[in-house]
Amino acid sequence: MGRKVLVLNQDYSALTICSVAKAFLLVYLKKADLVSESQTENLRSISQSFPMPTVIRLHKYVYLPYRGVMLTRQNIFRRDGHRCQYCGTSDDLTLDHVLPKSRSGKSSWDNLTTACKRCNSRKGDFTPEEAGMPLRQRPFKPSFIMFIRDFSGMIDETWLPFLTRKEKKVTD
Known part of the structure; x- marks a missing residue:
């Protein structure tokens, strides 16, 4: 049930x-x-x-x-359809800061996105534009x-x- x-x-x-x-x-x-x-x-x-x-x-x-949606790892994954927002895979998912934390990026709905470990590592300390890795969907707060x-x-x-x-x- x-x-x-x-x-x-x-x-x-x-x-x-x-x-x-x-x-x-x-x-x-x-x-x-x-x-x-x-x-x-x-x-x-x-x-x-x-x-x-x-x-x-x-x-x-x-x-x-x-009455908002709590910012949690699982809620970010749900929002992004359990898919990497760079390559589309659903394997080895993690969270990625679009603007890296080292460059004053915050942990917020509009700066966190779902990424596979491979893409997250490849993107590194760059923005998606700098890394040449466009996002499939911009992060947003539902x-x-x-x-x-x-x-x-x-x-x-x-x-x-x-x-x-x-x-x-x-x-x-």
């Missing part, structure tokens, strides 16, 4: 993704409502059958002052909604209406 469930805040904005087991527990404990369920699968106990959630909505609003929609793997069709909504700006 490796399926995932989209969790919505009380105002129907996308909040996070969780496991089916966690989503079922939230619905069963009446902490969330079932918004959408699988049309093909059910959860079964010895004597009962329950709908398998695909989207749930929390009863209480969860305030998140910062938005929270974009990250869930595009980089979290398989998404359920029932998620799409909630992932295309505009993110609200908090003005307090």
Whole structure:
């Protein structure tokens, strides 16, 4: 049961993704409502059958002052499709600073990219332009909604209406 469930805040904005087991527990404990369920699968106990959630909505609003995507090695790899941004291979991946750290390059979304060890070593202490190694895609910081929609793997069709909504700006 490796399926995932989209969790919505009380105002129907996308909040996070969780496991089916966690989503079922939230619905069963009446902490969330079932918004959408699988049309093909059910959860079964010895004597009962329950709908398998695909989207749930929390009863209480969860305030998140910062809704961004954390800068981690795995999130950089996800953003770049687990491919070297210089040659396209998916073997021996590591992170590369587009502007090298030795030349005041920061560890940030727009300066880190996925590279294989061979390309990273070949590029060395140069920028991609100086090394004659153009990037397949410039590094960027994904938005929270974009990250869930595009980089979290398989998404359920029932998620799409909630992932295309505009993110609200908090003005307090």
